[in-house]
Amino acid sequence: MTELRQDPTTRNWVIVAPERSLRPRDGAGNDARRASGGCPFCPGNESMTPPETWRLPAGDRGWRIRVVPNKFPVLTPTDRPERRGSPGFLAMGGHGHHEVVIESPSHAWDIATGDEAEVRDVLRALRSRYRALSHQSDIAVIVIFRNHGPGSGTSLAHPHSQIVAAPVVPPFVRRRFEVARRHFDDFGTCLYVEVVERELAEGHRVVMKGGSVVAFQPFAASAAFETWLMPSSHQASFGDADDEVLDELAAVLRTVLLGLCRAMDDPPYNLVIHSAPPGEEGCRYFNWHLQIVPRVSTPAGFELGTGVSVNPSHPESTAAILREAIASV
Amino acid sequence: MTELRQDPTTRNWVIVAPERSLRPRDGAGNDARRASGGCPFCPGNESMTPPETWRLPAGDRGWRIRVVPNKFPVLTPTDRPERRGSPGFLAMGGHGHHEVVIESPSHAWDIATGDEAEVRDVLRALRSRYRALSHQSDIAVIVIFRNHGPGSGTSLAHPHSQIVAAPVVPPFVRRRFEVARRHFDDFGTCLYVEVVERELAEGHRVVMKGGSVVAFQPFAASAAFETWLMPSSHQASFGDADDEVLDELAAVLRTVLLGLCRAMDDPPYNLVIHSAPPGEEGCRYFNWHLQIVPRVSTPAGFELGTGVSVNPSHPESTAAILREAIASV
Numbered sequence: 192m193t194e195l196r197q198d199p200t201t202r203n204w205v206i207v208a209p210e211r212s213l214r215p216r217d218g219a220g221n222d223a224r225r226a227s228g229g230c231p232f233c234p235g236n237e238s239m240t241p242p243e244t245w246r247l248p249a250g251d252r253g254w255r256i257r258v259v260p261n262k263f264p265v266l267t268p269t270d271r272p273e274r275r276g277s278p279g280f281l282a283m284g285g286h287g288h289h290e291v292v293i294e295s296p297s298h299a300w301d302i303a304t305g306d307e308a309e310v311r312d313v314l315r316a317l318r319s320r321y322r323a324l325s326h327q328s329d330i331a332v333i334v335i336f337r338n339h340g341p342g343s344g345t346s347l348a349h350p351h352s353q354i355v356a357a358p359v360v361p362p363f364v365r366r367r368f369e370v371a372r373r374h375f376d377d378f379g380t381c382l383y384v385e386v387v388e389r390e391l392a393e394g395h396r397v398v399m400k401g402g403s404v405v406a407f408q409p410f411a412a413s414a415a416f417e418t419w420l421m422p423s424s425h426q427a428s429f430g431d432a433d434d435e436v437l438d439e440l441a442a443v444l445r446t447v448l449l450g451l452c453r454a455m456d457d458p459p460y461n462l463v464i465h466s467a468p469p470g471e472e473g474c475r476y477f478n479w480h481l482q483i484v485p486r487v488s489t490p491a492g493f494e495l496g497t498g499v500s501v502n503p504s505h506p507e508s509t510a511a512i513l514r515e516a517i518a519s520v
Numbered sequence: 521m522t523e524l525r526q527d528p529t530t531r532n533w534v535i536v537a538p539e540r541s542l543r544p545r546d547g548a549g550n551d552a553r554r555a556s557g558g559c560p561f562c563p564g565n566e567s568m569t570p571p572e573t574w575r576l577p578a579g580d581r582g583w584r585i586r587v588v589p590n591k592f593p594v595l596t597p598t599d600r601p602e603r604r605g606s607p608g609f610l611a612m613g614g615h616g617h618h619e620v621v622i623e624s625p626s627h628a629w630d631i632a633t634g635d636e637a638e639v640r641d642v643l644r645a646l647r648s649r650y651r652a653l654s655h656q657s658d659i660a661v662i663v664i665f666r667n668h669g670p671g672s673g674t675s676l677a678h679p680h681s682q683i684v685a686a687p688v689v690p691p692f693v694r695r696r697f698e699v700a701r702r703h704f705d706d707f708g709t710c711l712y713v714e715v716v717e718r719e720l721a722e723g724h725r726v727v728m729k730g731g732s733v734v735a736f737q738p739f740a741a742s743a744a745f746e747t748w749l750m751p752s753s754h755q756a757s758f759g760d761a762d763d764e765v766l767d768e769l770a771a772v773l774r775t776v777l778l779g780l781c782r783a784m785d786d787p788p789y790n791l792v793i794h795s796a797p798p799g800e801e802g803c804r805y806f807n808w809h810l811q812i813v814p815r816v817s818t819p820a821g822f823e824l825g826t827g828v829s830v831n832p833s834h835p836e837s838t839a840a841i842l843r844e845a846i847a848s849v
Contacts, residue, residue, distance in 0.1 A: 198740035199715060200696055204828050205740040211832045265822065265830050279711075279718055280739050336821025344820025355822055363827025366691065367529055382608075386528055389608055410609050411527035411534040463825035484824060491673025492665025493594070493684055495813060496792035498692025499533050501594050503540045 193265055193285030195359065199278075203362050206265045206285060231262075232349035234296045244290060245320060247312055255309070256316045257293040264289035265355060272329045272358040288324050288356040292316055293349065300350050301339075303448035303457075311441040317352060317464070318437060322430045324356040325469040332360045332468045335429070340459030342486050352462075360468055367465070368477060375476035381425045383478035391423070395507040398447060398514055402439035406447050408510040413500035414484050416455060416509045418447055421480035427467035429479040444481065446517055451485065454516035458485040522594055522614030524688065528607075532691050535594045535614060560591075561678035563625045573619060574649060576641055584638070585645045586622040593618035594684060601658045601687040617653050617685040621645055622678065629679050630668075632777035632786075640770040646681060646793070647766065651759045653685040654798040661689045661797045664758070669788030671815050681791075689797055696794070697806060704805035712807030716752045724836040727776060727843055731768035735776050737839040742829035743813050745784060745838045747776055750809035756796035758808040773810065775846055780814065783845035787814040 193208040231239035234253070245258035266287030276282045294300065294313045302310050317335055324333055337352040338345035360368075374382040390396055390407040398406040398418060406420045420443055422436055432440070451458060466479040494500055522537040560568035563582070574587035595616025605611045623629065623642045631639050646664050653662055666681040667674035689697075703711040719725055719736045727735040727747060735749045749772055751765055761769070780787060795808040823829055 196740040198738065198742075199711065200699060202699055203740075205742050206828060206830045207834055208830050209833055211830060279715060280722075332826070334822065334825040336825050338820040342818070344818035344823075353822070355826075357826070357828075361826045361828045362695070364825075370529060370531055382528065386608060393609075409527065411525040411532075413527075413534050461821040461824045463821050465825065482824075489671070489673035491667040492790040492792050493663065493682070494673075495790045495811075496663040496665050496693075496794065497661070497684075497686070497690045499535060499686075499690050501535045501537050501540060504538055505536055 192270060193267065194270075195283045195285055197281040199281070201362065204359055208263075208265050208285065211263050211265065230298055230347070230349050232257075232291075232293045232347065232351060233298055240291075240293075245316065245323075247316060249296075254296065256295070256312055258316060258320055259291050259293065261289040261291050261353065266357060268327075283358065286329055286358045288327065288330070288354070290320055290324075290354045292320065292352040292354065294352060295350055298349050301448075302350070302445055303452045305445065307442055307445055310445045311438055313352070314437045314441050314444075315434075317354065318430060318432060320354050321466070324354065325428075325430055325472075327356060329358050330356045330469055332357050332364055333466065334364075335464040335466075337462040338459075339462070340457065340486075343459035343461055344486075364465075364468075368467070368471070368474075371476040372474075381476050381478060383421065383476075383480065384423070384425050387421055387423045387478075396510045398450070398510055399443060399517060401443040401446070403436060404439040404443045406443050408506035408513070410506065412502055412506040412509075414502055415487055415504045416451060416458070416485045416513065417502075417506070418451070418483045418513070419480050420444060420447065420483075421478055425475065425478060427474045427477045427479065428472035429464050429466035431472060432479065440481070446520065447483070447513070449520055450513050450517035451483070453520065454512050455485060455487070458487055460485045521599060522596065523599075524612045524614055526610040528610070530691065533688055537592075537594050537614065540592050540594065559627055559676070559678050561586075561620075561622045561676065561680060562627055569620075569622075574645065574652075576645060578625075583625065585624070585641055587645060587649055588620050588622065590618040590620050590682065595686060597656075612687065615658055615687045617656065617659070617683070619649055619653075619683045621649065621681040621683065623681060624679055627678050630777075631679070631774055632781045634774065636771055636774055639774045640767055642681070643766045643770050643773075644763075646683065647759060647761060649683050650795070653683065654757075654759055654801075656685060658687050659685045659798055661686050661693055662795065663693075664793040664795075666791040667788075668791070669786065669815075672788035672790055673815075693794075693797075697796070697800070697803075700805040701803075710754045710805050710807060712750065712805075712809065713752070713754050716750055716807075720752070725839045727779070727839055728772060728846060730772040730775070732765060733768040733772045735772050737835035737842070739835065741831055741835040741838075743831055744816055744833045745780060745787070745814045745842065746831075746835070747780070747812045747842070748809050749773060749776065749812075750807055754804065754807060756803045756806045756808065757801035758793050758795035760801060761808065769810070775849065776812070776842070778849055779842050779846035780812070782849065783841050784814060784816070787816055789814045 240259040247256040249255040266285045270284035270286045272286035333356045371382045396408045569588040576585040578584040595614045599613035599615045601615035662685045700711045725737045
C-alpha cells in the first residue's frame, strides 16, 4: 500500500511508500556485479520475484528476458485512485503499475557490451510492456527508466530497467507538454523535431546518427555528458515506435553507452524514456526520447532551492570527447 | 565566466560553469571536520578566500563570521545579463552573486551544537547579505542554502552557508508563486499561512513551535524527516524578518537540527531558505520559509523522469520521532 500526496505549494505529487525501506540491497557496486547466489534476478531464483507478466523465452523452459512486478512497488494496481482528503491535504491511493524488466539471465550483462540483438530485444520488451500498460484503466503517464551503477540509486546490480505507470501526470512532466504545445500553437511545428534539426545544423553537440535516430548532448545539458537519443521525425509515443526505429535506437544506444563507458570509465547513470501520455499519442507537438544523465556530481541545496542544475562542462566539449571515444570503439 | 542556458523543452535554466570542476575538496566527511591546516575558511587562512564583503568582528582584528565571494562562483557580477543566441538556443552571461557565509572560526562548529546566540548571528548575517544583494541591479531571485555533511553535495566541511543572487526566476521557483497567487486570487488568503494553520490544527506533523515560528514536516514531505520552519503570520521576504522573528527562528532551527542529529545520527542535509523575489516583497500570497531535507536516499531515474519523490516514511511517524528526540535533548 502506497499513497500519493499533493504538496499544496507546488501541486506536485509525492509517493509515500513505507515498504520501500525494506528493499534488499546488494550495494550495486562493481564488486556486486559478479553473479551472486542470492540475486533475485538470476536464473534459478525465479521464485524470489512475483509471477512474470511477460517473458522472452529461450531454449527449453529458459528465458532471455523476464518482466515481473516490482516486489517493492511505488504504485500497485490494487490501490484505488480516487482522491481523498481536504484542500491542502489532497491524497489518493498509490494506484498504478511498477514493473521490472530483467534484461538478461547474465548478472554481468550490460547494454554497452551486449550484442546489438540483445539490446533490440530489451527495447522491444519495453515497448511491449509500454503498450500493454497504456491500455490499463486510470493510467495517466508511463515512465521507463534504468539506473546503472553505484551512485545511480539502484538497489540491485543485475541488469534491469523499470516501468512505472502512474494515475496522474506530474507537473514536471506536464510542463514539457505545455511548453511544446505553446510552441505548436505559436509556430505550427513540433518543437522536438526543430530541436533535432537545429542540433544537426549546428553539429557541435551531435554525438552520432543512426538511421532516423540522432544522439546529441542538449544545448542546456544539465550534467556533464548528458545525452539525448531522439527520432528525427515526429512521433509522440514510444509505444508507436516501429521495429525499424527500435533497431536503429538499439544500435545508437549501445554505441553511445559504450562510448560513455570508455570516455568516463563506466560512470553511473540514469536513463529515462520520455513519451507522450496515454491518450495523447496523437499529439503533434512532442517526440519521445531517451535521456541519459551520468551521475557524476551531487546536486545540493542550490539545485533543491532553484531547480537549476550546474553543469561543470560545455556540452560542445563533452560531445567532442564522446564522439572520439566512439570512433575508437 | 559562467553562462546561463535555457532548455527549450522546459524553459528551465542551466548554469554552465566549467571552472567549478576546479574546486578544492576535503571530502567533507566527518574525518575532515577536524581543523585542517589547509582549510580556506579557518582563521589564519583568510588570504585563501576572495576579499570579504561583510564581517562580524570579534576582539582585536578577529572575526566571528566572515562573508566572502565564492572563489568558484556559479554566477559573477561582471558577467552581463543580456540574452543572446537564437530561439531554442537562448543564453545569457552568468550575471549574479555567489557568496559564502563562513559561520564560525571553528572548523568543528555546527548550528545544532552551537550557542543560540551564535546561530542568531548567522541568521542576521544571512539577512544582512540578503538585503544588500536584493538591492543590486538585475537580480531576480535570491536563494540561501546550506549543505551539511558527506553526501550533501558540499565540497568543504568548515561550517558555511551560501547565497546565490540570480538574474532570472527559474520556472521551478516561479511555479510556487503561481500556485500561491492563484490561491490568493481564488480565496483571498495566503496559502502558506493557511498551511501553517492547518498543520497546527491537525497537529500530527508539528515538530515544535517557538514564538511565531512553527516547525513541521509537510503533508507531502519529499524525503524522510523533511522539515519546514515558517513564521505563522504573513511575511513574504526573508529580508523583512525582524530581530524578534530571527531570534525565534534561531532557537527553533538549533533545536530541530539537534533533534535530527540525535534521531538520525547526524544525517547529511540540505537547507534552503525560500523567499519572495526582490521587487515582490510586498506580495500577499507567500511566506518565506526554511526547508530542511535530509539526504538519506538517492533519487534515481524515476525521480529524474517524473519530478516525483518517493518518501519511504510517513511524515506523521517521523514527526513523532523528531518530537521525541527533541524532548530528550
